[in-house]
Amino acid sequence: MARLLTREFFAREAVIVAPELLNVVLVGRGATGRIVEVEAYAGESDAASHAFRGPTARNATMFGLPGRLYVYFTYGMHHCANVVCGKVGVAGAVLVRALAPLDGLETMRRRRGGAKAPRELCSGPAKLCQALGIAGVDDGADLVTGEGGLALVDDGTPAPDDPWCGRRVGLSARVGGAGALLWRFAVPGDPNVSRHAWRVE
DNA sequence: GGGGGGATTCGG
DNA sequence: CGAATCCCCCCG
Numbered sequence: 010m011a012r013l014l015t016r017e018f019f020a021r022e023a024v025i026v027a028p029e030l031l032n033v034v035l036v037g038r039g040a041t042g043r044i045v046e047v048e049a050y051a052g053e054s055d056a057a058s059h060a061f062r063g064p065t066a067r068n069a070t071m072f073g074l075p076g077r078l079y080v081y082f083t084y085g086m087h088h089c090a091n092v093v094c095g096k097v098g099v100a101g102a103v104l105v106r107a108l109a110p111l112d113g114l115e116t117m118r119r120r121r122g123g124a125k126a127p128r129e130l131c132s133g134p135a136k137l138c139q140a141l142g143i144a145g146v147d148d149g150a151d152l153v154t155g156e157g158g159l160a161l162v163d164d165g166t167p168a169p170d171d172p173w174c175g176r177r178v179g180l181s182a183r184v185g186g187a188g189a190l191l192w193r194f195a196v197p198g199d200p201n202v203s204r205h206a207w208r209v210e
Numbered sequence: 211g212g213g214g215g216g217a218t219t220c221g222g
Numbered sequence: 223c224g225a226a227t228c229c230c231c232c233c234g
Contacts, residue, residue, distance in 0.1 A: 048217070050217075057217075058217090059217080059230095062231080062232085065230080065231070066230080066231095067229085067230060067231085081217080081229095081230095082228075082229065082230090083216055083217075083218065083228090083229085083230095084216060084218050084219080084226075084227070084228080084229095085216095085226065085227025085228035085229075086218085086219085086226065086227055086228075087218050087219070089217060089218080091217085102217095104217055106217085133218070133219070134217070134218075135217095135218050135219065136218090136219080177217070178217070178218095179216085179217050179218075180217070181215080181216080183215095
């Protein structure tokens with residue numbers, strides 16, 4: 010029983026939504042994958058968030074309608090994709106860190122540059138954007154309506170009752186206490202999940 | 211207008 | 223472990 014997720018689902022705090030997004034299907038361009046690892050980011054209260062210093066041109070999507078895609082560009086070559094959470098005017102987002110490839114694996118391999126094992130296709134936030142054809146032009150795409158060809162679908166697979174939890178990855182020392190939060194969540198044992206330290210609940 | 215740093219990835 | 227390779231944003 011596949012169904013699109015509702016606007017209300019996303020209009021809650023990112024840290025609440027994040028573990029519930031595990032096992033949800035992300036529909037990309039000619040390829041789909043099941044979400045197996047995510048991170049939550051709050052807004053102006055979260056020193057690790059792009060929205061920490063308030064609205065800017067880059068993070069505008071984070072302050073807008075929940076359920077839309079926030080895409081940012083980093084390290085001069087990579088894109089990363091987030092799902093906007095929280096009410097309009099309140100910044101929040103869930104970074105999608107890894108997928109289990111479901112469909113369109115040949116398309117993913119072509120985009121990722123040659124023969125790759127399935128676990129090499131979507132096991133990272135920039136890898137999965139490349140595999141699904143997500144780029145800067147997709148910032149603001151509405152995942153609830155599916156306009157723009159990107160969507161989130163509940164196919165009936167429930168989120169795990171006992172997700173792995175860990176610290177968020179790649180944060181600089183300047184974020185201080187925000188780096189200690191266990192705001193990264195994963196499907197236990199999935200091979201596409203990163204091997205950074207986990208605290209299993 | 212300048213400069214530091216980045217929610218990463220891949221190869222040596 | 224460091225290069226790749228831009229863009230964003232804060233500060234002066």
